[in-house]
Amino acid sequence: MSSQQKSLLQQGLEGEHSEIVDQYRDILPNFIIIGAAKSATTTLTTILPHHPDIFISKPKEPKFFGRNYDKGWEWYASRFEAGKDYALRGEGSTMYASKMKKFRHTPELMHQYLPHLKLIYLVRHPLDRIVSQWRHHRGRNPNCPQFDEIMSNRHLRRLVVGCSMYYQRLVAFKEFYPDDQIHCMTFEDLLSAPKQSLRKTLKFLGVKPQVKQILDHNGDLPRENEAGAKGRDHVEKPIWNAELKEKVLRKIRPDAEQMLAYMGKPLNYWDL
Numbered sequence: 334m335s336s337q338q339k340s341l342l343q344q345g346l347e348g349e350h351s352e353i354v355d356q357y358r359d360i361l362p363n364f365i366i367i368g369a370a371k372s373a374t375t376t377l378t379t380i381l382p383h384h385p386d387i388f389i390s391k392p393k394e395p396k397f398f399g400r401n402y403d404k405g406w407e408w409y410a411s412r413f414e415a416g417k418d419y420a421l422r423g424e425g426s427t428m429y430a431s432k433m434k435k436f437r438h439t440p441e442l443m444h445q446y447l448p449h450l451k452l453i454y455l456v457r458h459p460l461d462r463i464v465s466q467w468r469h470h471r472g473r474n475p476n477c478p479q480f481d482e483i484m485s486n487r488h489l490r491r492l493v494v495g496c497s498m499y500y501q502r503l504v505a506f507k508e509f510y511p512d513d514q515i516h517c518m519t520f521e522d523l524l525s526a527p528k529q530s531l532r533k534t535l536k537f538l539g540v541k542p543q544v545k546q547i548l549d550h551n552g553d554l555p556r557e558n559e560a561g562a563k564g565r566d567h568v569e570k571p572i573w574n575a576e577l578k579e580k581v582l583r584k585i586r587p588d589a590e591q592m593l594a595y596m597g598k599p600l601n602y603w604d605l
Contacts, residue, residue: 368430388416432495457520
């Protein structure tokens with residue numbers, strides 16, 4: 334991060350951009366899907382705009398509260414300009430709930446200017462999510478280390494394993510946002526019971542639960558993710574070796590159990 338970016342970020346954290354933000358208050362987002370990557374967030378951001386009251390930014394991942402904060406509030410607000418007449422405007426930058434350095438101030442920065450945001454956090458069986466993200470990363474980066482290096486390689490450990498530390502990431506947001514502004518849901522529930530999951534999500538967002546308008550003509554959940562497919566399709570699914578799997582589980586199991594308890598799920602929900 335350059336010195337100029339650090340300066341802008343520090344100004345932002347200290348609340349010095351309030352006057353600028355106030356100029357765009359009426360078109361800025363009132364909800365954000367913060368993650369987790371490879372947990373059907375693209376599916377959710379694709380289908381939510383089928384609801385007449387919901388607009389999703391273009392692109393759906395502006396990554397503003399972190400990597401792109403230096404682009405300024407005018408740039409960020411312009412992502413939502415087309416949605417100014419919608420009751421709800423949202424985005425889905427999954428790196429917001431990551432351990433990457435450029436996003437370490439995301440919860441604080443977000444809350445500084447958008448304290449009334451509603452946050453949606455989609456989570457998935459942590460081992461399945463790790464595999465999916467590694468395949469995606471490997472597909473887009475030929476020099477990405479092998480799967481068996483996800484714990485020994487610092488970058489992979491932070492990116493791929495770190496994003497499955499769900500409760501740890503959630504706590505960072507809970508420090509600034511109360512529980513009634515946070516809605517957690519699972520990838521598994523969304524896929525197996527889309528109507529019920531989406532009804533709860535729409536109720537949380539405060540709009541009519543018009544689920545039929547969101548699902549396809551068969552009442553099913555569309556599962557298209559072209560971006561994800563580009564990365565995964567030509568990367569063979571890795572096989573866990575017992576030693577690596579146990580090492581990863583030792584790290585993530587306590588966190589996963591805390592996350593499941595927070596969501597009111599049985600601790601064996603993911604069978605870790």
